Amino acid sequence: METETIFIQHFNEESRPLAYYLAKMDGYKAAKKALAMQPDDITAEMKKSNMRGRGGAGFPTGMKWGFIPKTSTKPKYVVCNADESEPGTFKDRDIMRYTPHMLFEGMLIAGYAIGSNIGYIYIRGEYTREAKLLDAAIDEAYEKGYLGKNIMGTGFNFDITVHRGAGAYICGEETGLLNSLEGKRGEPRVKPPFPAIAGAFGGPTIVNNVETLAAVPYIITNGGDAFSKMGKIEKSGGTRLFCVSGHVKKPGVYELPAGSVTLRQLIYEHCHGILGDKKLKAVIPGGSSAPVLTADEIDVVVDIEPLMKIGTMLGSAGIMVVSEDYCVVKLLGRITKFYAHESCGQCTPCREGCKWMEDIIERIEHGHGREQDLNLLLDIADNINGKTLCALGDAAAGPVMSFVKKFRADFEAHIRGGKCPNA
Amino acid sequence: MSTKILSQKFYDAIKKLETRYPTRVAMLLPALHLAQEETSWLPPEVMEEVGACLGIHPAQVKEVASFYTMYNLKPVGKYHLKICTNVACALRGAEGLVKHCEKKFDMKCGETSRDKKFTVVEEECLGACGTAPAMMMNDDYHENLDVQKLDRLLESLK
Numbered sequence: 001m002e003t004e005t006i007f008i009q010h011f012n013e014e015s016r017p018l019a020y021y022l023a024k025m026d027g028y029k030a031a032k033k034a035l036a037m038q039p040d041d042i043t044a045e046m047k048k049s050n051m052r053g054r055g056g057a058g059f060p061t062g063m064k065w066g067f068i069p070k071t072s073t074k075p076k077y078v079v080c081n082a083d084e085s086e087p088g089t090f091k092d093r094d095i096m097r098y099t100p101h102m103l104f105e106g107m108l109i110a111g112y113a114i115g116s117n118i119g120y121i122y123i124r125g126e127y128t129r130e131a132k133l134l135d136a137a138i139d140e141a142y143e144k145g146y147l148g149k150n151i152m153g154t155g156f157n158f159d160i161t162v163h164r165g166a167g168a169y170i171c172g173e174e175t176g177l178l179n180s181l182e183g184k185r186g187e188p189r190v191k192p193p194f195p196a197i198a199g200a201f202g203g204p205t206i207v208n209n210v211e212t213l214a215a216v217p218y219i220i221t222n223g224g225d226a227f228s229k230m231g232k233i234e235k236s237g238g239t240r241l242f243c244v245s246g247h248v249k250k251p252g253v254y255e256l257p258a259g260s261v262t263l264r265q266l267i268y269e270h271c272h273g274i275l276g277d278k279k280l281k282a283v284i285p286g287g288s289s290a291p292v293l294t295a296d297e298i299d300v301v302v303d304i305e306p307l308m309k310i311g312t313m314l315g316s317a318g319i320m321v322v323s324e325d326y327c328v329v330k331l332l333g334r335i336t337k338f339y340a341h342e343s344c345g346q347c348t349p350c351r352e353g354c355k356w357m358e359d360i361i362e363r364i365e366h367g368h369g370r371e372q373d374l375n376l377l378l379d380i381a382d383n384i385n386g387k388t389l390c391a392l393g394d395a396a397a398g399p400v401m402s403f404v405k406k407f408r409a410d411f412e413a414h415i416r417g418g419k420c421p422n423a
Numbered sequence: 424m425s426t427k428i429l430s431q432k433f434y435d436a437i438k439k440l441e442t443r444y445p446t447r448v449a450m451l452l453p454a455l456h457l458a459q460e461e462t463s464w465l466p467p468e469v470m471e472e473v474g475a476c477l478g479i480h481p482a483q484v485k486e487v488a489s490f491y492t493m494y495n496l497k498p499v500g501k502y503h504l505k506i507c508t509n510v511a512c513a514l515r516g517a518e519g520l521v522k523h524c525e526k527k528f529d530m531k532c533g534e535t536s537r538d539k540k541f542t543v544v545e546e547e548c549l550g551a552c553g554t555a556p557a558m559m560m561n562d563d564y565h566e567n568l569d570v571q572k573l574d575r576l577l578e579s580l581k
Contacts, residue, residue, distance in 0.1 A: 166491035183451035245552035
């Protein structure tokens with residue numbers, strides 16, 4: 001039996017136009033249905049669906065929508081997080097370039113559910129082409145009355161504006177994103193208040209990932225229960241878009257029911273195994289922030305709880321595969337350089353610690369490391385972990401702690417041999 | 424400010440954006456993108472003009488512009504190559520592309536070639552990991568690169 005999928009069958013240029021969306025994908029029928037429902041019933045369907053945010057944190061979407069205060073007199077906002085900046089993640093780009101109307105329809109349903117008439121898509125600045133495609137698709141939707149005033153004659157108004165970022169990983173963090181949307185530096189805010197209470201421009205705001213919002217029409221059409229049942233594991237409904245990259249024969253985006261696949265199956269069946277049939281060395285399962293796994297740990301179901309149980313995380317489902325001949329010290333050095341570069345600088349442990357970790361790993365990589373450097377690294381990581389305003393600190397510490405723990409012999413070989421053993 | 428550097432097109436675009444945001448300062452990122460499209464980098468006088476247009480101090484413009492890597496605070500070459508060297512691209516040979524450019528243009532990564540045609544920088548993850556290695560040249564992505572493909576692209580620009 002073929003597995004039902006929501007997105008991947010539409011990932012081609014042909015799907016993009018509004019005409020195709022209306023004719024072949026029952027476009028905007030879910031919105032029509034939703035706009036005839038009570039807003040609270042929509043949020044109830046979202047809760048039933050077991051949709052957990054696809055951006056990385058995995059927070060239940062229905063619950064997030066439920067936090068929006070009903071009595072607030074301030075304008076409310078629907079903000080789509082299309083920053084897709086977690087290294088190893090490239091699924092939202094496909095949704096935006098191939099099925100943009102799924103996203104708009106999801107946003108407008110979300111707007112109706114929380115009582116908002118204003119939507120922003122915060123897209124990473126580098127996705128210039130995708131931003132242009134979104135703008136063109138938005139124009140189409142306005143022209144045909146699926147966005148703007150009195151949508152489909154229901155009296156409901158909803159606007160969507162594409163807001164381009166300008167190159168900053170931290171703007172994927174929702175409060176950094178909101179500051180950036182407001183025309184400020186993308187520095188994360190102190191929480192509480194959470195965005196549901198005081199988000200964009202001080203108003204109650206939901207911030208949801210592209211994949212999360214684009215799945216909303218499916219949930220409304222088929223019901224929360226149906227979406228929930230697509231998931232093959234408790235607590236996670238629907239399908240997931242897995243992004244697989246690195247040393248596999250067939251990298252790319254794969255859509256499979258949540259909880260239905262192990263890392264081994266993804267790598268060796270769906271992606272046809274390791275390039276050059278080499279041995280597997282390591283897997284980073286959830287974007288570069290996720291603690292690394294060794295080749296012995298891949299018989300794990302790729303979903304939130306199973307990965308958490310073995311000390312790592314699903315994150316954004318960006319799976320990066322590393323074969324035996326790539327130096328893991330060099331790899332950790334590159335990851336840490338990224339966090340040092342992207343630290344916004346507000347919190348001292350992150351700003352200073354990331355740079356120190358980068359320097360220490362670099363000297364180990366080049367054979368200038370000292371015996372005590374590994375403990376020093378772990379000590380710095382421990383002093384960052386959990387001690388910063390946002391998750392970037394943890395994201396930088398997790399890889400360091402896991403690489404040193406799981407590949408300690410590789411690090412020691414660099415220190416004792418005075419050079420990279422593979423060089 | 425005596426003479427304006429930014430075109431009427433810039434001011435028209437800002438006028439259009441005004442209805443989309445509850446505050447003027449929220450237009451700062453789009454305004455800087457629009458300005459840079461015209462001037463290729465953001466010299467102080469352009470930031471000053473953007474600030475005047477949005478009703479904010481030039482220092483506030485610079486404070487924000489300097490936070491984001493895509494705003495060029497110094498001149499760049501006609502072709503701005505941003506080669507991703509983050510994990511997925513590194514695993515697929517991005518380092519070789521950087522070295523190739525350094526050799527070809529006889530300069531270090533981060534610099535601009537003597538004829539001012541090419542600036543080459545290392546970029547963080549572009550979100551094109553499934554088609555790694557990837558780079559951006561000005562606004563366009565180039566994916567599944569290797570040295571030969573990169574060379575063909577560079578030759579086509581001459």
